[in-house]
């Protein structure tokens with residue numbers, strides 16, 4: 314089938330390219346746009362390693378075609394922080410050992426970021442429910458949850474201090 318002209322904003326930058334209708338968004342992000350943060354785990358929407366934010370929602374990028382994201386605003390882990398300036402969630406995962414092999418981590422943090430946007434002060438149960446679609450094969454959930462709760466507390470404290 315003929316390639317289609319696609320435009321999207323990724324991590325604040327406008328991107329334009331041609332895409333075959335069968336091309337999954339995760340492959341576009343990784344192979345066309347060079348964003349290797351979102352990972353491919355299962356490609357069947359089970360693991361969450363490919364999680365990104367699309368128009369303010371957590372989406373598993375293996376579950377949609379790039380052409381379906383035409384015109385969308387997308388944020389990947391690369392848009393949250395950088396090696397020089399980590400996002401508070403990234404700092405927290407580092408501090409609380411929220412990762413082991415790290416394979417699930419970009420998707421986990423991207424999902425946690427959206428979760429805290431929707432619920433800035435979650436309980437432990439709400440965090441566990443919120444990340445239920447993201448699987449950690451190293452089973453490091455205890456420290457992942459701790460990392461997210463700690464980041465939430467830090468973000469809230471910073472907001473209070475700024476008032």
Ligand code: FES
Nearest residue numbers: 354355356361375
């Ligand atoms: S690679 Fe997308 S959910 Fe596993």
Ligand code: FES
Nearest residue numbers: 413417449450451
């Ligand atoms: S840290 Fe290894 S899969 Fe989660």
